[in-house]
Amino acid sequence: MAFKSGFVSIVGRPNVGKSTLLNKFTGEKIAIMSDKPQTTRNSIRAIDTGDDYQIIYIDTPGIHKPKTKLGDYMVNIAKDSLNEVDLVLFLVEVTDTEPGPGDLFIIEQLKKVRTPVFCLINKIDLVEKDLILPAISAYKELMDFSQIIPISALEDESVEIVKKEIKKILPEGPKYFPEDMITDQPEKVIAAELIREKILELLSDEVPHGVGVEVIMFRKREDKDILDIQANIYCEKGSHKGIVIGKSGKMLKSIGSLSRIEIERLFGTKVFLELWVKVKPDWRNNEFMLKMLGYNK
Template identity: 55%
Template sequence: MNTKVGFKSGFIALVGRPNVGKSTLMNRMVGRKLAIMSDKPQTTRNKITAILTTDEAQLVFIDTPGIHKPKHKLGEYMVKVARNALKEVDVILFLIEASEKEIGPGDLYIKDVLGQTKTPVILVINKTDLVKRDDLFPLIDKYRSIMEFREVVPVSALEGDNVDTLIKLVSGLLPEGPMYYPDGMVTDQPEQAIIREIIREKVLHLTREEIPHSVAVEIEEIVPRDNDLIYVRAVIFTEKESQKGIVVGKNGTMLKKVGGMAREDIENLLGSKVYLDLWVKVKKDWRNKDSILRNLGYEFKDR
């Protein structure tokens, strides 16, 4: 535990509509890729914890699934995770996109959720690299008219613009406290969970619009072998045979691409050569079956 006088520590939730860049921002702040990034909505399914330790503070970021009105049991789980995260934090970062012209129903829904907490909320306007600075002022006025924010901070998570300013602001809002995690630790997620998300990210990236969010990944085995090689066997689940065919590709070409891209990220994570053994199986309607969701790591727990 850190006993330095004036040292601050606390927990920060990133919330916002799906696909506003929460994972990209969290990865940028901690300087490591820990959460899945995709241009498709609702890619974050579990609460991902990332840790940034400076000389003055330790910031523990919680990247929640996008808050949205759920359409299936998996969606209900994702929203429950996001809501529960708000109960355990010291600061909330509410992310919106700089290119917005009007406040949409999704953001109004989130505003109502945040209105039930007394936790300080910072409005983070992301993707400022896509707009002119003067275009931000009308958007800021519209959001300030519906909700009170501690601060409003425009950033570009992709380019890193103004992210350091956001980190300093968040640090100043945290209470004095201990160092919860060892210096240098960047996540409390087990390697298996991160590997699972890496593989799923590659599937989403390579299949583009052909595969909806009906893909899940289960890590069946991680075993060290000779010559510092690590064997990883994983199963990619789809809901339909037609989706399985797309993931596998003609003569297995798509699956080979997924494996090649995923293996590179997994080797960077583990610091070792990896043999990635990928399989594809069908689990019909898995997103609506509690038992399958639990087996795939989506635990329904009330806090």
């Protein structure tokens, strides 16, 4: 049988479950998840290799009307990637009674590309079954999708169904990456993202969106199986810095120990993690800071 391979881009409004689906596809926690929108800022590739296929997934930041330079960057990445891939997975939520302005904005972008698009109606575990068909009809009217598949990104079965359909549509192609490679993101970036995920989980809404994490040291000790990691957490305001550190440093300690556990699990080694909190007003509009944090485009 011929080997099939290709690139698959995942797009959708914030919080529809893109990162959850990506992680499920590959069985690894590569894209961070949270219940807060705009969790994913970078275009993350996850690689799933089987006996006769290799799928490279791109977890795109949400396509939405940008407000800051970081916002511009995110929209551009998402749009660019659509024309360069073999398939687009457009994720929506079944819980929305009808497609909202966010979904319609994305559909407008999708209509401009020639790449085939699967519409995946996610989170069907949250609703009564009789709400699924009306949702399918609603999306069918909006665009000529190659497929419309209702799924729950939390359940293996539906993820397997989607994967089967993806394999059908992939062209014959080479193994682009070695089979043991699961991502092309530098380990430093993944570590920074895991730390940012914990900040998103632990802090109230107002602070996390102004937070950037930069890993300034990532080193494996020569004599031992230990990783030394140092990272800066950038906040936009002094008051935010206080919140990230918390009373007698309690919050920062929690951020540190939770992210350390995740990083140890992912890299399979003991980790010493040191975190510093710094104030950089308006860093999301600062080209230099964006480059430094890896959002360069």
